Structure formats: structure tokens, C-alpha cells
Amino acid sequence: MREKMLVLLNKIINRMFIIFIISIIPCTVFSEEKSVDFIETNWSFKGLFGTFDRASLQRGYQVYTEVCAGCHSVQHLSYRNLSEKGGPEFSIEEAKAIAAQFDVEDGPNSDGEMFMRPGRLSDKFVSPYPNVEASTAANGGAYPPDMSVLAKARKGGADYLYSLLLGYDEAPEGFELDDGVYYNKYMPGNKIKMSEPIIEGIVEYSDGTNPTKEQVAKDITTFLVWASEPHLESQHRMGFKTIIYLIILITLVYMSKQRVWSRFGSNAKEEKEEETFDKIERAVTEYEGENPKTFK
Amino acid sequence: MSEEKYIPKSKLGQWFDSRLPLLTLTHHLTSYPTPKNLNYWWTFGGILTFCLITQIVTGLVLAMHYVAHVDHAFESIEHIMRDVNYGWLIRYVHANGASMFFLAVYIHIFRSLFYGSYKAPREIIWIIGLLIYILMMATAFMGYVLPWGQMSFWGATVITNLFSAIPLVGESITTWLWGGYSVDNPTLNRFYSLHYLLPFLIFGLVILHIWALHVPGNNNPVGIDVKKNNNETMPFHPYMVMKDLFALLLFITVFLWFVFFAPNVLGHPDNYIEANPLVTPAHIVPEWYLLPFYAILRAIPSKLGGVIFMFSAIFILMLLPWLDTCKIRSSTYRPIYKKFFWLLLFVVILLGYLGAKPPEGVYLILSRLATAYYFIHFLVILPVLGRYEKTDPLPQSISDPVLDKPGVFDKFKKAAAKYEGENASSFK
Numbered sequence: 001m002r003e004k005m006l007v008l009l010n011k012i013i014n015r016m017f018i019i020f021i022i023s024i025i026p027c028t029v030f031s032e033e034k035s036v037d038f039i040e041t042n043w044s045f046k047g048l049f050g051t052f053d054r055a056s057l058q059r060g061y062q063v064y065t066e067v068c069a070g071c072h073s074v075q076h077l078s079y080r081n082l083s084e085k086g087g088p089e090f091s092i093e094e095a096k097a098i099a100a101q102f103d104v105e106d107g108p109n110s111d112g113e114m115f116m117r118p119g120r121l122s123d124k125f126v127s128p129y130p131n132v133e134a135s136t137a138a139n140g141g142a143y144p145p146d147m148s149v150l151a152k153a154r155k156g157g158a159d160y161l162y163s164l165l166l167g168y169d170e171a172p173e174g175f176e177l178d179d180g181v182y183y184n185k186y187m188p189g190n191k192i193k194m195s196e197p198i199i200e201g202i203v204e205y206s207d208g209t210n211p212t213k214e215q216v217a218k219d220i221t222t223f224l225v226w227a228s229e230p231h232l233e234s235q236h237r238m239g240f241k242t243i244i245y246l247i248i249l250i251t252l253v254y255m256s257k258q259r260v261w262s263r264f265g266s267n268a269k270e271e272k273e274e275e276t277f278d279k280i281e282r283a284v285t286e287y288e289g290e291n292p293k294t295f296k
Numbered sequence: 297m298s299e300e301k302y303i304p305k306s307k308l309g310q311w312f313d314s315r316l317p318l319l320t321l322t323h324h325l326t327s328y329p330t331p332k333n334l335n336y337w338w339t340f341g342g343i344l345t346f347c348l349i350t351q352i353v354t355g356l357v358l359a360m361h362y363v364a365h366v367d368h369a370f371e372s373i374e375h376i377m378r379d380v381n382y383g384w385l386i387r388y389v390h391a392n393g394a395s396m397f398f399l400a401v402y403i404h405i406f407r408s409l410f411y412g413s414y415k416a417p418r419e420i421i422w423i424i425g426l427l428i429y430i431l432m433m434a435t436a437f438m439g440y441v442l443p444w445g446q447m448s449f450w451g452a453t454v455i456t457n458l459f460s461a462i463p464l465v466g467e468s469i470t471t472w473l474w475g476g477y478s479v480d481n482p483t484l485n486r487f488y489s490l491h492y493l494l495p496f497l498i499f500g501l502v503i504l505h506i507w508a509l510h511v512p513g514n515n516n517p518v519g520i521d522v523k524k525n526n527n528e529t530m531p532f533h534p535y536m537v538m539k540d541l542f543a544l545l546l547f548i549t550v551f552l553w554f555v556f557f558a559p560n561v562l563g564h565p566d567n568y569i570e571a572n573p574l575v576t577p578a579h580i581v582p583e584w585y586l587l588p589f590y591a592i593l594r595a596i597p598s599k600l601g602g603v604i605f606m607f608s609a610i611f612i613l614m615l616l617p618w619l620d621t622c623k624i625r626s627s628t629y630r631p632i633y634k635k636f637f638w639l640l641l642f643v644v645i646l647l648g649y650l651g652a653k654p655p656e657g658v659y660l661i662l663s664r665l666a667t668a669y670y671f672i673h674f675l676v677i678l679p680v681l682g683r684y685e686k687t688d689p690l691p692q693s694i695s696d697p698v699l700d701k702p703g704v705f706d707k708f709k710k711a712a713a714k715y716e717g718e719n720a721s722s723f724k
Contacts (some may be wrong), residue, residue: 076374078378148374149374152560188578236556238385239552239555249545253538260534260538
């Protein structure tokens with residue numbers, strides 16, 4: 001009987017736990033409208049041990065400078081990030097050379113004048129426009145979003161960006177498009193002001209990789225994911241170590257807990273017999289009370 | 297719980313303790329008798345304390361790097377994420393910590409509802425707990441505004457606008473809250489200030505919560521009073537400390553799994569877009585833990601009505617100890633209440649789901665039904681159940697929760713008869 005109760009209690013507890021876990025899912029995963037099925041591809045940075053593909057990041061940087069940088073800024077990225085661990089890992093010299101290609105406004109100097117100087121590693125990426133208004137005005141009234149955290153700022157993340165880049169298509173019959181607006185299968189509302197940015201062979205990779213549309217889209221997406229999460233690799237590494245450490249610690253703590261609790265259990269065992277005796281006695285008393293005559 | 301008076305062993309200890317009874321307090325906390333039948337749902341109190349301390353410590357570090365200004369807030373968050381040593385870790389722990397805090401507090405609250413922990417003599421614990429919960433929601437809401445992303449800005453706009461529904465003074469209150477005529481820099485600054493203050497108020501209330509708990513002692517899964525000297529309680533240290541630690545570590549594993557492998561899954565992607573007063577997001581949704589109340593707010597057709605119902609949904613819980621007229625605490629012995637408990641849990645989760653959906657069509661109908669049930673549960677079902685429900689018989693003690701179940705007594709009758717036969721002489 002008691003075992004049955006315990007089993008039942010266990011069932012209830014399990015059910016409650018499952019309900020609570022399930023309760024988080026609808027609030028997060030399904031909180032938006034039905035998501036479009038993005039184009040599937042393998043990302044090296046996904047999963048517990050995910051790391052970036054170094055070559056892909058370097059190619060991605062090339063795509064960014066040659067294709068995107070005309071309109072899109074990456075204002076939170078610094079040139080030094082290019083040579084840091086876990087990123088494209090250019091050598092310090094390469095990163096310095098990249099930074100020096102850009103002119104950065106500095107100052108004021110001792111005469112109170114602002115002046116231009118070549119970029120250094122410590123500088124942030126130079127933006128194509130001085131401010132949001134200028135970039136909006138130059139792009140037909142649509143602001144080309146800053147790309148620093150773009151991969152985190154869109155539902156679907158990397159999959160969304162990749163699909164969007166490959167999602168340009170002819171507008172279906174009856175779909176009205178204004179001038180300078182393009183049809184894209186993956187853009188919410190299917191209207192996008194950016195013209196198709198990636199075409200076959202738009203860049204020439206120095207490492208000889210064939211610049212197909214898919215390859216270019218994949219490289220730039222990888223670069224953007226890194227740009228929005230430059231510490232992703234150390235995050236994954238630390239996460240894995242932490243979980244392993246916790247599993248060991250939990251095992252040890254559980255064993256000590258069992259040991260500590262057994263002290264209480266052994267005490268209780270001795271008294272269990274007494275308890276049973278008490279129970280029977282109580283039952284007898286009640287029984288006697290009900291039929292006092294039987295014992296005469 | 298009164299125990300025998302504690303006297304420190306050393307002379308110095310006695311000298312100190314008679315002036316400031318810290319040693320007595322420590323002794324009380326370690327020897328505090330807890331029912332031996334507490335299950336793992338009771339470990340969430342300790343887990344919540346851990347959550348609060350984690351939030352305060354990580355928040356303290358974040359405050360060293362954060363800039364509360366509309367032009368720099370978003371940028372300073374990125375600075376923390378990129379340039380501050382392990383800034384990403386601290387921020388992700390803080391952001392996911394809020395979600396974990398609420399996950400734990402919801403489990404804690406529903407545990408209390410299931411086992412009737414809010415009933416006499418624990419009403420004050422329950423009310424203080426609700427005050428903590430309300431402050432938690434305020435703190436979390438204001439914390440979500442600080443990164444100054446799109447959801448921060450628009451969430452703040454929607455919630456502060458609610459006060460404008462109050463007749464006559466509504467508009468003035470909203471202006472006063474904003475420190476201007478829209479959500480802007482003054483709003484961000486005061487939210488930052490309050491976001492720093494409120495956790496310490498919560499901390500103070502937590503101390504009162506625990507103090508109030510230590511007067512009657514813990515409730516337990518059986519829900520009957522524990523006999524203190526009958527081997528039914530065990531000292532808090534080391535028994536409960538070890539058990540709580542084990543549960544806490546499991547909780548931390550889930551927590552850190554989110555931090556390292558899915559740090560943004562509980563947040564909204566739009567909050568990585570810097571706030572722009574000229575662009576409204578397609579759907580403005582609060583964080584997941586506020587969604588049930590958001591659903592109630594939108595279920596009511598009038599703005600003022602929605603606000604009233606939303607706040608009532610929280611404050612009605614304050615009256616729960618008196619609305620639930622049944623004296624039996626644990627729903628293990630309340631077969632009908634138990635079914636309503638699961639229904640309530642389902643309805644609250646449903647409300648959370650609906651809160652994330654646009655308020656139209658079937659979603660709106662469902663959220664109205666769910667809102668109605670929420671209030672009927674507390675205002676009608678609980679008072680009526682207390683009067684008419686036939687509860688199962690309670691056991692004599694927590695040691696034998698099944699003794700008085702129907703049928704068991706007959707077994708003991710038989711045992712008694714047998715016993716009588718064996719010791720017939722003793723009854724002469």
C-alpha cells in the first residue's frame with residue numbers, strides 16, 4: 001500500500017516536472033507565428049563543440065569588405081578582433097595592414113583640429129556612412145542595418161540570414177512591388193529593399209574556393225555569426241568543461257548526501273519495530289473501544 | 297519553533313552572544329527542525345535564495361560597465377559582451393538568471409498551492425512571498441528595459457502607458473513615471489536606479505519570509521502538523537543542507553546549459569536591435585514569465601478593465617488563505633481540489649502561450665475563457681470546495697501517511713485480533 005502511494009506520488013511529481021518543462025517551450029519556441037522553413041545547411045559552430053571554420057571566416061571577411069561594407073556597418077567590431085583567438089585569426093601583421101587601409105577621424109590635435117589618420121588595431125570598424133540618417137538617405141529610405149549583432153537580432157539567426165541571401169526570386173503573379181523593392185521568400189512580408197547582393201562569382205577567393213552563390217552566402221553568414229558572438233568558441237569550450245565538472249560534483253554530492261541521510265535512517269530503523277508495535281496497540285485500543293464487551 | 301535555550305560553549309562566545317545573539321541565530325538556523333518527509337519540491341526555497349544572490353552579484357559587476365543613457369546603453373551592453381573580460385558570461389548569467397529565477401519561483405508557488413502551504417498558520421509567509429514575487433516582476437521588467445533594445449523600449453512604452461488608463465490622474469501619473477512626455481532618457485535613468493534598489497528590498501523581504509517560516513516551521517507533503525519530538529523532524533544541517541545542495545547543483549546544470557549553449561533562446565531577437573521610437577515591432581511581447589498576465593490584460597476589451605483585471609490576478613492571491621476555506625492542507629487528501637489544481641496549472645500555462653500570440657480570433661476567445669477560469673477558480677471554486685468537498689481521512693502522523701486509508705484499519709483489526717490470540721492472557 002505504502003509502496004503504491006509512493007509510486008503514485010512519484011508519478012505526480014514526474015507529471016508536474018514534465019508540465020513545467022513543456023510550459024517553457026510554447027512561450028519561447030512557438031511564441032511567434034509559424035516559422036518559415038529555412039534552407040538547411042551544416043554550420044560548424046552549432047552544437048556543444050561548435051567551432052568556426054577559420055578559412056570560411058576569412059573568406060567571409062573578404063565578402064563583407066567587397067560586397068556588404070559599401071552600405072552596412074559593423075560598428076561594434078574592432079580590427080584587433082580579426083586577429084583574436086576564436087575569430088578569423090588573421091596574423092597581427094595582416095590585421096594591422098587591414099586596419100591601415102581605412103582612414104579614421106581622430107583629434108582634436110594641439111591646434112584644436114580634427115584630423116584623419118590610418119586605422120589601428122584598437123579602432124572600431126569604420127562605417128560607410130557618418131550616421132543612420134545619412135545611410136538611410138543614401139539607400140532609398142531603408143536603413144541597411146548594422147551587422148554587429150544581426151545574427152542574434154533576427155529570428156532563425158544564421159539559417160535566416162543564409163536563406164535570405166539565397167531567397168531572391170521572381171515575384172509571384174499579382175504580387176505588387178514598387179520600384180527599388182525586391183521579392184524575397186524569407187523576408188517577413190516578402191518585400192526587401194536590398195537588391196540581390198550575391199551572385200555567382202561576385203568575389204574571387206584567394207584560397208581557390210569556388211565562389212558559388214551558396215558558398216559565398218555560407219561564408220558571409222559564418223562571418224556575421226562570429227561578429228555577433230566573437231566569444232562563441234570559448235563559450236562552448238567553457239560550457240563543456242563546466243557541465244563535465246558539474247556531473248562529477250553532483251555524483252559526489254549525491255553520494256555524501258546518501259551517506260549523511262543514512263545516519264538518520266539507521267536511527268529510524270531501530271525505532272521502526274517500536275513504531276509497528278505502537279500502531280498495533282493503537283489499533284487494538286480502538287478496536288477495544290468499539291466493542292468493549294468482547295474482552296470481558 | 298521553540299527549542300531549548302542555546303548557550304555557547306566558550307566564555308568568549310557567551311560574552312558575545314549575550315550582547316549580540318548571532319551564535320544563537322546560527323545555532324537556530326543549523327538545528328532548525330524540518331519534517332523528514334519533505335520531497336524535492338521543497339528544495340526550491342534554497343534554489344531561489346541562490347538565484348537572488350547570483351542576480352545581485354552579477355548585476356553588481358554589470359553595473360560597473362553599463363552606461364544608463366539612451367545614446368550609450370545599447371553600445372555599453374555590446375562593450376560588456378565583447379571587451380570586458382568574461383563580460384559575456386556575466387551578462388548571460390544575469391539575463392538567463394532572471395528566467396531561471398522565475399522558473400524556480402513558479403515551481404515554488406505551485407508547490408505551495410498543491411500542498412496548501414499558504415493556509416493557517418502560514419498566511420504571513422505566503423503574503424510576504426507574494427510581495428517578493430511582485431517586486432521580482434517589477435525588477436525584471438525594469439531590467440529588461442536597460443539594454444535599450446526594441447523590446448526594451450516598446451515594452452516600457454506599453455507597460456507605463458497602462459497607468460494612463462486610470463481616470464483623471466492617469467495621464468499625469470504616466471508623465472511622472474516617464475519624467476517627460478515619452479519613454480526617454482529620464483525613464484531609462486530612473487529604471488536603472490530602481491532596478492538597482494529593488495533587489496535589496498527583495499533581499500530584506502526574503503529575510504522576513506524565512507523568519508516567518510521559522511515560527512511555525514515547514515509544511516510538508518502530508519500537510520499535517522509535525523510532532524517535534526517523535527523522530528519526525530531532522531535538523532536542517534546537515535540533512536536538508538545536503539539535499540538542497542544536491543538539488544541546487546541539478547538546477548545549476550540546467551541554468552548553465554542555457555547560459556553556454558542557448559543563451560538567447562529565452563529572450564526576444566528584437567532586443568538586439570537598438571531602440572527606435574519611430575519603428576514599432578510587429579508584435580510587442582514581454583518576457584515569457586510575464587506572459588500570463590499580459591494575456592489577461594489583453595483579454596479584457598477595455599483598457600482600464602484590462603489593467604484592473606491584470607492587477608487583480610496578482611492581488612487575488614493575497615486573499616487565497618481566506619478564499620480557500622478547506623482546513624486540509626495537502627491536496628493528496630483532497631481528491632476534487634487536486635483535479636482543479638491541475639486545471640489551474642494548465643490554464644496558467646495556456647494563458648502564457650496566449651500572451652505570446654496576437655490577440656485575435658481563436659486566441660482572443662481562448663484567453664477570455666482562460667481569464668474567466670482563473671478568477672472563477674479562486675473566487676468560486678475554492679470557497680465552495682472547502683464547504684462541500686469530501687476529503688480523504690488524514691493520517692495520524694507523517695510517519696504513516698497510509699495508516700488511516702480506508703481498508704487499512706481493517707487490516708490492523710485483523711492484526712489486533714491475531715495479537716490478541718497470541719497474548720490472550722494479557723487481556724485477562
